[in-house]
Amino acid sequence: TLPVLVWLLDGTGSGQGSRFALAQSLAGAAATGWVFGFGYFLAGLYWIGYAFLVEADVFGWLLPFAVALLPAGLALFTAAGCALAMAVWSSGPGRIFALASGLTLSEWLRGHLFTGFPWNPVGQGLAFIEPAMQGAALVGVWGLTFLAVLIFCAPALLADDGGRAERILAPLAGLLALAALIGGGMWRMPPGPAEEIAHARLRIVQPNIPQALKWRSDNRSRIFADYLQLSDAATSPETSGIADVTHLIWPESALPFVLAESGDALAAIAAVLPDDTVLVTGAIRRGGPGGTQAFNSIHVVDGKGAITATYDKVHLVPFGEYLPFQHLLERLGLQQLTQMQGGFEAGERREALDLPGLPPAAPLICYEIIFPDEVIDRDRRPGWMLNLTNDGWFGDSSGPRQHLHQARLRAIEEGLPVVRAANTGISAVIDPYGRIVQSLPLNRAGVIDSGLPAALPPTLYARYGRAMVAALLVFGFGAAFLGLAADRRRGRASLRRRR
Numbered sequence: 001t002l003p004v005l006v007w008l009l010d011g012t013g014s015g016q017g018s019r020f021a022l023a024q025s026l027a028g029a030a031a032t033g034w035v036f037g038f039g040y041f042l043a044g045l046y047w048i049g050y051a052f053l054v055e056a057d058v059f060g061w062l063l064p065f066a067v068a069l070l071p072a073g074l075a076l077f078t079a080a081g082c083a084l085a086m087a088v089w090s091s092g093p094g095r096i097f098a099l100a101s102g103l104t105l106s107e108w109l110r111g112h113l114f115t116g117f118p119w120n121p122v123g124q125g126l127a128f129i130e131p132a133m134q135g136a137a138l139v140g141v142w143g144l145t146f147l148a149v150l151i152f153c154a155p156a157l158l159a160d161d162g163g164r165a166e167r168i169l170a171p172l173a174g175l176l177a178l179a180a181l182i183g184g185g186m187w188r189m190p191p192g193p194a195e196e197i198a199h200a201r202l203r204i205v206q207p208n209i210p211q212a213l214k215w216r217s218d219n220r221s222r223i224f225a226d227y228l229q230l231s232d233a234a235t236s237p238e239t240s241g242i243a244d245v246t247h248l249i250w251p252e253s254a255l256p257f258v259l260a261e262s263g264d265a266l267a268a269i270a271a272v273l274p275d276d277t278v279l280v281t282g283a284i285r286r287g288g289p290g291g292t293q294a295f296n297s298i299h300v301v302d303g304k305g306a307i308t309a310t311y312d313k314v315h316l317v318p319f320g321e322y323l324p325f326q327h328l329l330e331r332l333g334l335q336q337l338t339q340m341q342g343g344f345e346a347g348e349r350r351e352a353l354d355l356p357g358l359p360p361a362a363p364l365i366c367y368e369i370i371f372p373d374e375v376i377d378r379d380r381r382p383g384w385m386l387n388l389t390n391d392g393w394f395g396d397s398s399g400p401r402q403h404l405h406q407a408r409l410r411a412i413e414e415g416l417p418v419v420r421a422a423n424t425g426i427s428a429v430i431d432p433y434g435r436i437v438q439s440l441p442l443n444r445a446g447v448i449d450s451g452l453p454a455a456l457p458p459t460l461y462a463r464y465g466r467a468m469v470a471a472l473l474v475f476g477f478g479a480a481f482l483g484l485a486a487d488r489r490r491g492r493a494s495l496r497r498r499r
Contacts, residue, residue: 001036002149003156006096008032009082009089022087029086030079037078041071044120047397051320054211054393074110074117081106085480093157093170094483100149101476107145108469111371115318118370120402123148127409131185132178133434136412137459140372142469146476151178194417194431196451197383200358202419203245205230206427207254208445211392214423220256224265227254228272230447231279245277245449246357251421252282252296252365252390259283259299260307270305278302278356282365282388282421285310293345296321298363298388300355309354311363312347315371350374352382358452359383362416366390369418370406373465376414383455385410385418392424396442400426408434413465415456432456 012028048070052063085102089095103122111118123144127133135144154174158167207226213219231248232241242248259265259281269279278300285297296316300309316322321344350368352360362375362382366389369375376382387407391400404426411418411430418430428439431453438448461468 002099002152005032005036005082006099006153006156007159008036009086009095009099012086025086025089026083029089030083033082034075034079036082037075038071040078041074041120042068044398044402045071045074047394047399050395050397050399051393077106077110078103080109088477088480088484090480090483090487092160092483092486094480094486096150096153096156096170097476097483098480099153100146101473101480103149104142104146104469104476105473108142111142115315116371118372119367119406121145124405124409125152126178126181127405129182130189130433130435131182133409133412134185134188135181136409136434137188137415137461139468139472140413140461140465141409142372143461143472146469146472147177147181150174189433189435193437194433194435194453197358197454199246200452201244201246202249202429202448202450202452203231203242203247204249204419204421204427204429204440204448204450206251206422206425206440206444206446206448208424208443209392210424211390214392215256217256223256224268226445228268230445232272233447242272242277243274245274247355248273248277248279249386249388249419249421250279250281251423251427252388253284254281254423255283257284258286259301260285266301266305266307269301270303273301273303273305275303276356278308280353280355280386280388282390285312287312288345295347296344296365297347298353298365298386300353311351311353311365313344313365313368314347314350315368315374316344316346317367350377352377352380353386359455361386361419364388367403369410370403372410372413375410376416381458382416384452385414385416387418387420388422389420390423391426400424400442404428404439408436413459414462415459417453417455419452429453 009029009032012025012032046067049063049067052059052066081102084105085098088098107121111121121141123141126135126144126148135147151174154171157170160167205227207230209223227250255265273279280298280300283297283299285295287293287295296313298311299307302308353363354360360380360382362377362385364375364385364387369385369387375385389403391403394400404420407418407420408430411432412434415432417432420428420430425440425442425444427448429437429448429450431437432455437453438450440446440448
């Protein structure tokens with residue numbers, strides 16, 4: 001669709017020659033960009049509506065508003081990117097550099113402003129196979145966005161005026177760039193499996209508990225029993241349950257009660273865990289003055305049932321885990337999807353989580369893993385990323401699959417493996433090349449027994465990510481200005497000839 005966007009933007013110069021030509025062109029480009037962005041986000045984020053059906057009697061009426069208003073708001077960034085491109089638009093190849101730069105900058109802003117929501121950035125269009133994904137190790141998903149717009153806009157130049165060779169040159173360059181990206185990725189990836197951490201044996205539990213049943217009080221005992229049973233299950237005739245497991249991993253907010261306040265539950269966990277095995281689990285935690293605040297957390301529990309470490313989620317989901325202007329909106333009768341009175345509180349900062357027998361882990365709860373440049377503590381580089389999530393809100397839709405794909409891109413960007421535990425799926429172990437070592441499909445209960453892939457040295461993007469993206473933007477806008485300058489020179493030459 002990107003060549004069509006180029007042609008539509010070409011047509012926004014209808015006010016050319018009038019006093020307000022530039023303003024009309026910018027307004028037309030913004031309107032075109034908004035419509036394009038609305039369609040893009042509506043198709044890519046429709047699954048958010050599933051969350052409003054979990055408790056349809058309470059939230060169902062909001063479904064059409066959520067499904068339409070979020071894409072409408074996000075499309076404003078696409079509108080801004082197209083308007084910025086139109087400010088330096090030209091008639092030749094320079095205009096695809098203008099669009100690549102404008103959309104890359106607007107996508108970056110979408111990932112940062114108003115708490116950020118960098119879901120499905122355009123750069124994921126290049127990450128369709130593992131070799132092509134490897135470009136994220138060099139320029140990250142923002143750099144892939146720049147390249148994706150250039151490559152996929154290039155066919156638009158086939159319709160330009162000029163000689164055949166001139167029209168074919170840009171699409172040919174796009175094909176060569178795509179081939180280079182894939183070839184470089186094939187060269188980067190080793191033919192065999194990645195090296196693993198010695199003596200680490202992980203067990204990831206995927207209980208597949210429907211979200212509508214998860215928090216019903218009459219299900220609490222059964223849910224806890226299911227976790228214990230899956231944790232100690234023998235997965236083959238050669239295995240003996242949890243005996244050989246060093247680290248047991250449960251997903252986000254695994255249990256429908258406050259684990260730290262349930263001595264019986266901790267004792268039952270201790271009875272199942274061998275002395276040298278630890279449990280890492282998502283949990284709701286109470287804290288703050290008088291225990292009045294709620295946190296979406298990760299607990300580390302040792303073989304004696306003691307909680308030895310905790311991480312509190314830093315980047316909360318607006319309208320899911322808290323409401324902007326929480327107290328005011330609650331007085332008006334509104335509540336977030338989790339229905340936690342007062343909403344969740346955010347943790348102070350992301351710090352590496354220390355686990356016995358393993359390198360430090362970067363803890364990431366739910367969509368914290370979708371934020372490039374924010375997934376690890378830069379002062380203390382971890383050896384892997386731990387992503388606990390509950391995608392049960394979104395059913396058998398593209399949402400959980402998109403979430404997994406973004407986790408794979410973070411692995412490549414940072415050169416770190418990802419261990420992902422999801423309530424209803426997709427749980428997976430991902431190596432630092434973004435390859436899925438093992439996984440469980442959506443809506444299936446089970447466990448994954450796996451080693452932990454070893455980390456790579458920091459990638460070029462992990463070291464210089466923001467500088468790399470800034471360099472691409474400078475290059476792109478520079479090429480766009482050169483195209484604009486060439487147009488103006490041709491315009492002056494034509495005017496002289498007419499005189």
